[in-house]
């Protein structure tokens with residue numbers, strides 16, 4: 278059976294009985310125009326790289342997934358994908374959970390966490406994409422169907438910029454109809470408060486503001502005492518949340534912030550195992566968990582993390598920072614997660630978001646509607662690969678701050 282509007286993705290009627298014939302890492306890079314090369318939370322990005330995995334089946338249907346790790350260490354992603362390819366070829370792509378565990382089993386000694394699992398996210402997502410296309414349904418339908426008619430979306434930006442740049446960004450976010458915006462902080466309590474107040478004024482009353490101290494703040498993380506001092510300076514501003522006030526491993530620091538501050542604490546975007554997620558929940562470290570389907574191991578791990586959060590009475594705001602593959606994987610997973618309350622959208626200019634999507638995001642009054650294209654809704658064509666060739670020098674790299 279062919280679904281008319283998306284006939285180009287090769288929809289067939291049954292996912293069973295097909296076989297994987299190729300697994301290919303693909304990297305696409307976009308070079309930021311000079312005016313968009315901004316300092317970002319202790320680092321600088323000259324451009325951005327999408328770390329993709331393409332899985333081809335004997336039906337001709339291909340699936341695409343993305344790992345956020347492509348932004349950081351594409352060479353490592355390539356090696357890990359190639360390491361798994363032989364074990365995946367010849368297998369039935371609809372055995373997603375089984376294939377995931379087989380991949381993880383190959384890495385138990387050296388890759389239980391970190392980039393090994395982050396890369397597995399792209400393989401898992403590509404398998405979901407294959408299966409969705411094979412049965413002609415969006416992946417969220419395979420995950421149990423959307424739990425939400427729509428979800429609010431926030432613009433994720435607010436890097437280092439001068440006043441004119443910040444005002445221009447706030448205006449564009451407001452005019453685009455976003456319901457919230459997130460900015461990066463982590464300079465000093467005084468500077469962070471001034472930046473947040475400036476953006477609140479520039480955004481106006483209809484757009485909420487969240488702040489992100491990025492592993493508080495990478496590469497030189499705050500102590501809990503410093504993180505609390507930075508939070509105290511923001512406490513009366515009515516912020517949506519205060520994200521990653523401490524180092525990713527400083528779960529007790531998070532808990533201290535949550536106990537000391539009257540601002541919701543958010544975190545967990547760099548977790549790569551349920552054990553890490555559980556540590557945040559067991560220690561009362563966050564009000565809002567931010568799992569990422571292109572980092573935590575895939576879409577199903579995010580849905581499960583959402584269930585863990587719900588049991589702990591913690592909210593969920595799926596993380597997404599990369600290209601279309603990270604955005605869509607997290608939106609499918611977010612819609613399949615009852616506790617999900619917000620979707621992140623990386624609002625830096627990046628054509629690898631719009632051009633890799635089969636259909637544009639459907640957004641009404643700042644709220645995203647569930648995706649409808651079969652699979653994840655991604656497309657990867659020879660033309661796109663030619664238009665955005667991989668640039669090895671576009672890796673994210675940290676700089677010492679001031």
Ligand SMILES: [Mg+2]
Nearest residue numbers: 489491520546
């Ligand atoms: Mg963040």
